[in-house]
Amino acid sequence: MGIAIAATLAFAGCSGAKAASNTPEDIVRQNFEYWQAKDLAKMNSLVYGRPLTNTELELDELNYVKLNYYKERTENVEFRKEWFDNKTPYKFAQVDISFTVDYKTEGSTNYNNGTYEYWSFYLVKETENSDWVIVMQGVGGNYE
Numbered sequence: 433m434g435i436a437i438a439a440t441l442a443f444a445g446c447s448g449a450k451a452a453s454n455t456p457e458d459i460v461r462q463n464f465e466y467w468q469a470k471d472l473a474k475m476n477s478l479v480y481g482r483p484l485t486n487t488e489l490e491l492d493e494l495n496y497v498k499l500n501y502y503k504e505r506t507e508n509v510e511f512r513k514e515w516f517d518n519k520t521p522y523k524f525a526q527v528d529i530s531f532t533v534d535y536k537t538e539g540s541t542n543y544n545n546g547t548y549e550y551w552s553f554y555l556v557k558e559t560e561n562s563d564w565v566i567v568m569q570g571v572g573g574n575y576e
Contacts, residue, residue, distance in 0.1 A: 456504050456525035456555045459564045463553070464499040464531065480516065480556065480565040488542055493535045500547065501530040511554065515567040521556035525564065528552050 459478050466474040470491040476483045486492070504527050511524040532547040554568040 454563050456527050456553075456564050457502055459555060459566060460502050460527045460529060460553045461499060463566065464497060467494075467497045470494060478566055480567045490535065493537055495534040495536055497531060497533045499529060499531050502527055503529075505552075510552075511556075512568075515554060516556050519558075522559050522562070523557040525555045525557075526552050527555065 463475060463478050466472075466478070467489070472484060472486060472489070472491060475489075504525055509524065509526045511521075511526075513520065516524075529551050530547065530549050531551065533543045534545050535543070538545050548571075550571060552569065552571075553566055555564045556567050557564050
């Protein structure tokens with residue numbers, strides 16, 4: 433259940449804040465830094481669409497989250513226009529990751545405690561001058 437629900441969590445609101453660095457890998461890394469810091473506003477500054485909520489992430493229950501591995505995929509990148517309001521972005525990217533999450537109460541959130549090995553973040557760059565933003569995340573990483 434947690435995996436299916438988590439895949440929808442990336443549809444979050446973009447507040448217009450600029451990321452410190454702006455490659456797809458940087459955005460994913462920053463997302464995890466903000467998640468660990470329990471900074472929902474900064475997490476939402478990196479994503480496109482519907483804002484994430486504390487109810488979904490239960491940040492008060494989070495012990496820690498750790499990004500173990502991340503790498504931008506260069507071949508067989510998946511993108512679905514419905515993730516971006518059926519628009520075609522200037523560029524899109526897929527970053528395959530592994531992460532570990534631990535909450536105070538097992539099963540109280542959309543994520544079960546443990547390590548997620550095959551997970552991907554999907555990002556778009558709307559125009560040449562825009563920042564990368566996260567449009568989706570979920571099971572799908574395929575490591576070579």
